[in-house]
Amino acid sequence: MQVEALKCKECGTRYPLEAHYACDACFGPLEVLYDFSGLQAEGARRRIQAGPDTIWRYADFLPFESQPQTALAAGVTPLIRADQLAERLGIGELWIKNDAANPTHSFKDRVVTVALAKARELGFDVVACASTGNLANAVAAHAAAAGMESYVFIPADLEEQKVLATGVYGTNLVSVRGNYDDVNRLCTEISGERDWAFVNVNVRPYYAEGSKTIAYEVAEQLGFELPDRVVAPIASGSLFAKIARGFEEWLEVGLLTGELPIFNGAQAEGCSPVAVAFEQGWEICKPVKPDTIAKSLAIGNPADGPYALELARRSGGSIDAVDDDQIRAGIRLLAETTGVFTETAGGVTVATLAKLAERGDIGPDERVVAIITGDGLKTLDAVRGSFETHEIDPTLRSFEERVAGAPLAT
């Protein structure tokens, strides 16, 4: 079977496939090690195409011996050809991967689906997470669907929509007086004292694997072809690095041919430790105190920052940052040209895409995919006041005067 062990990304030490996330020898992150040498591309492709309309169609590339049963799955979200946006930005071929179209409206359904299936397999009764909001929604919902108890830890200043869309599932919701990095530190401490599956702490090596399915879907939806460039947001950097890993695995087994796409990371200026490290030529990130409307990306101490930097450099890409006004404009631009309403993280991604296009980084013949990770209904404050509403009396005259702009003909 393909799933071999957990392996330290820093020193290579191997560990059994248990709830273990940091190397005992050097504290490096552990990740799932596979052996795909026995996997034939044609057989894998047939299993994918005959599989369910969820991430489990890619079960050959996920860390399970056999395909788990999950109550609330995720994935197979639309890949939308965005011709109007492409024209506006001067890009040859542009696609939007709309991961807002998941059960709890963000890409976090993918990682949580994998994490909860693994938590069950490892015998955990309780799942938990540290979250900037989208993960909170997903853990609460998937735990409810699976009949598991859950604890969700969030920063106290989170958007109201994300708080409401978590509590409704009946989780134990814990609002921590601090920022996300404080919440994360606390959860790391708690994970050492409680026998819980913290999806993004002690079962993080499995959880992170879920993000690879975005790459698999993009490639499959393009007819088993690679894009030339991927633009994706960076918070911890895990999603960014794992999308590349997904493409690399399919190149390795022969489901794809060609070269790894160029990877461009997107951050908000108010929390841009990875973009700053990229610009400065650093291999590691200096932590920051976040201050941005893009709260789902507000991780000042990004765990996978070094790997995101390495990927951007190795693929010939970059990591850029955009300010809050550009983020708001990015949300509007995507909505007006594609009909997709994204949250602030998507605004960061679209604004970064626009910045790359303006800078001349994107070649005229490139096929570009932008990863939209979450739904605009979760961050309504970002667009409040950004457009005009015509308020009128319920009369034809009022409509003609105030909306159509001309007095009623007599």
Next chain:
Amino acid sequence: MAITVKIPTQLRAVTGGESEVAVEEAATVGEVLDGLYERFENLRDRIAEDGDLRRFVNVYVDGEDIRFLDGLDTAVSDGDDVTILPAVAGG
């Protein structure tokens, strides 16, 4: 009074299973860690490399990341909590 060091599960094998260790007479985080290294063989190599912390090791004084303070030169006093944690969580 002393400085209390919170030991993460990953290091408890080298601290004989202890989850909290008291360190006396240390004025900085660096001196606190030196005190630990003297007491527990093998601890230094786990978290330090070439005189600095390894890149996936986070150290906090009363909940604040020492990189926002003065790093290993951050001053500590009696009653402070120093927490060592892996940096690979979250997101």
